[in-house]
Amino acid sequence: MAGQEQQQPQAREVDEDVPEAPPAAPEAQASAATQGVDDLLDEIDGVLESNAEEFVRAFVQKGGQ
Amino acid sequence: MTARPDGAATEALPAGGAMRVMGSETEYGIHAPSAPTANATMMSARIIQAYAQVTRQRAAGGAETRWDYTDEEPLHDARGWTLERSAADPSQLTDQPPVLDAEAVALAYGRQELEADGADETGTLLMNMVLGNGARLYVDHAHPEYSSPEVTNPRDAVIWDAAGDLVALATVRKVAADRDLPPINLYKNNTDNKSVSYGSHENYLMPRSVPFGDIIRGLTPFFVTRQVICGAGRVGLGQDSSQHGYQISQRADFFEAEVGLETTIRRPIINTRDEPHATADKYRRLHVIIGDANLSQASNFLKFGTTATVLSLIEAGQAPHIEIHEPVAALQSVSHDISLTSTIRLLDGRRVSALDIQWMYYEAAAKLAQESGVADSISGDGHTHTVLERWEATLSMLGSDLNSAASSVEWLAKLSLLDGYRQRDGLGWGDARLGLVDLQWADIRPEKGLYYRLLARGRMDRIVDDAQIARAVTEPPRDTRAFFRGRCVTNFGKDVVGASWDSVIFDVPGIGKLQRVPTREPLRGTEELTGPLFARHRDAGSFLAELLGLKSPPPPA
Numbered sequence: 001m002a003g004q005e006q007q008q009p010q011a012r013e014v015d016e017d018v019p020e021a022p023p024a025a026p027e028a029q030a031s032a033a034t035q036g037v038d039d040l041l042d043e044i045d046g047v048l049e050s051n052a053e054e055f056v057r058a059f060v061q062k063g064g065q
Numbered sequence: 066m067t068a069r070p071d072g073a074a075t076e077a078l079p080a081g082g083a084m085r086v087m088g089s090e091t092e093y094g095i096h097a098p099s100a101p102t103a104n105a106t107m108m109s110a111r112i113i114q115a116y117a118q119v120t121r122q123r124a125a126g127g128a129e130t131r132w133d134y135t136d137e138e139p140l141h142d143a144r145g146w147t148l149e150r151s152a153a154d155p156s157q158l159t160d161q162p163p164v165l166d167a168e169a170v171a172l173a174y175g176r177q178e179l180e181a182d183g184a185d186e187t188g189t190l191l192m193n194m195v196l197g198n199g200a201r202l203y204v205d206h207a208h209p210e211y212s213s214p215e216v217t218n219p220r221d222a223v224i225w226d227a228a229g230d231l232v233a234l235a236t237v238r239k240v241a242a243d244r245d246l247p248p249i250n251l252y253k254n255n256t257d258n259k260s261v262s263y264g265s266h267e268n269y270l271m272p273r274s275v276p277f278g279d280i281i282r283g284l285t286p287f288f289v290t291r292q293v294i295c296g297a298g299r300v301g302l303g304q305d306s307s308q309h310g311y312q313i314s315q316r317a318d319f320f321e322a323e324v325g326l327e328t329t330i331r332r333p334i335i336n337t338r339d340e341p342h343a344t345a346d347k348y349r350r351l352h353v354i355i356g357d358a359n360l361s362q363a364s365n366f367l368k369f370g371t372t373a374t375v376l377s378l379i380e381a382g383q384a385p386h387i388e389i390h391e392p393v394a395a396l397q398s399v400s401h402d403i404s405l406t407s408t409i410r411l412l413d414g415r416r417v418s419a420l421d422i423q424w425m426y427y428e429a430a431a432k433l434a435q436e437s438g439v440a441d442s443i444s445g446d447g448h449t450h451t452v453l454e455r456w457e458a459t460l461s462m463l464g465s466d467l468n469s470a471a472s473s474v475e476w477l478a479k480l481s482l483l484d485g486y487r488q489r490d491g492l493g494w495g496d497a498r499l500g501l502v503d504l505q506w507a508d509i510r511p512e513k514g515l516y517y518r519l520l521a522r523g524r525m526d527r528i529v530d531d532a533q534i535a536r537a538v539t540e541p542p543r544d545t546r547a548f549f550r551g552r553c554v555t556n557f558g559k560d561v562v563g564a565s566w567d568s569v570i571f572d573v574p575g576i577g578k579l580q581r582v583p584t585r586e587p588l589r590g591t592e593e594l595t596g597p598l599f600a601r602h603r604d605a606g607s608f609l610a611e612l613l614g615l616k617s618p619p620p621p622a
Contacts, residue, residue, distance in 0.1 A: 037481075037485045037489075038489070040482070040485065040518075040519075040522065040524070041485050041486065041489055043518060043522075044482070044502075044515060044518060047505075047512070047513055047515070047518060048498070048501055048502070048505060049098070049501060049505065049513075052497040052498045052500070052501040053497035055098065055501055055504075056258075056497050056500040056501050056504060057497075058096070058098065058101040059094070059096050059252075059257050059258075059504055060101075060257055060259055060261075061094055061095070061096075061105070061207070061208070061256075061257040061259075061261045061263060062105045062106075062206065062207030062208075062261065063156070063206065063207070063261050063262075063263070063329060064092045064205065064206050064207065064208050064261070064262065064263025064264055064329070065092060065156075065205065065206070065263060065264035065266065065328040065329050065354065
């Protein structure tokens, strides 16, 4: 059966481009973090269902516990 | 030979820490985008059917593994009484099989739909399976539900809960591969944001000798505040999301009472359903309905680990003495305070933050663990140390820099993604795209689920290996009765006609009547106790003959 993706790197590798000690200027940290978030959002843009409004509206559940 | 799974218990888990018999229940949100009006119960049955096809698991006669309802007692209240059936909401009557046979379906939906829906040869839709890993997969109301096998520690709770998400994934793939059926999506969340909620429950075994009043007093402040470490996050405020905003918990706005028997209406912070699924005079099964379903392994680990530890505090009489003024309102105000700065009023007049209360529990738990020795890194129980360490680290992060917890605490991980969209695209909390991010966070497909996208990018902490989760899809835990149940299904599936948490029922050719094997001691039926028995027998007849001490094994069929 299909499993989770297992070939992905573990945590921390992704953050390697964040400057380490001594602490960088706050602006530099912020721009590196922003770059990471931008890359992530670009990826998520390609994954999100199209027509958000209709998709969210149609998700109607019957009651549960 | 003491292989019987129901003999007197000699085993006990180390007391005072995070080890105890526990399990999880996940009701998945279910949706077919191309057939939005499809009936939810029918779709849920298709999901169960799909898993039967995936596993080729069919019990005798082509029918499902029936659930044995003998010991289901949903109307027994832990406070000492039983609700009259006539006074119960129909959704509370969970001790009767759901009726969805061919006739009922035909009446409701027409015969053509029935034929298109793939009811099996006997005309009955599959509503229940007992899995080889010891779990139960079934249709609960209008959702497919995976109830994990019993485990003994929070790490295994994470593993076998996540295995349920892989079971769900396998069903979604199977349905998607059938071109005659609309694809079905499953979501590990707890609300549709249109006033409906569905549950993620936890179960913890406790000695019956602990007074229920102590449990209520000891747990309520903990349950009001534990969402800061294990909330899954939700876009929208109020049951119907009529107010825009973000909150910590999926479930908080759906709770309306402090204590009660119900799980589908007037939901209580402390649920009193008294169905031990075990030797009733020794144990109670604490049924916890207030949690969010977690994808984050760190949040899920802390949810089970800290709750099990707090129950140990209550058993030892060492829970902090905290009484919250109006706990239901406090539960919601904590959930709505995403800066973690507001305070809760206590009955003694003090005002404390949710984090303050969590620290009080942490300190009491650390003290008890120190006294009992269970948290020792060498001679301890192997779990409590990790729980306390993570709990302390998480509370420290939440008290200093919320962003630092975004790779572990689920509501903060989701919030970091939402904030990214808000900043990049200037979206307000009422924007449908943020609602979609919230919903799709919980899609259980790794290519579509946003939690899984973050996990793949290394932005979410892993506590367990993917390989351990994958193995738990088919392998039962070794150290509880789930081992016996799971192995019976795997090895003798065609002769198992029914099962429940505390029984397995065989119909073996050559033995005249059904054989019900009780499994009322959760720490028996383990691999250690029953593994050799399974190894010695290839057929159910000789297995049962040795297990039950029958005079002579029946001849092979």
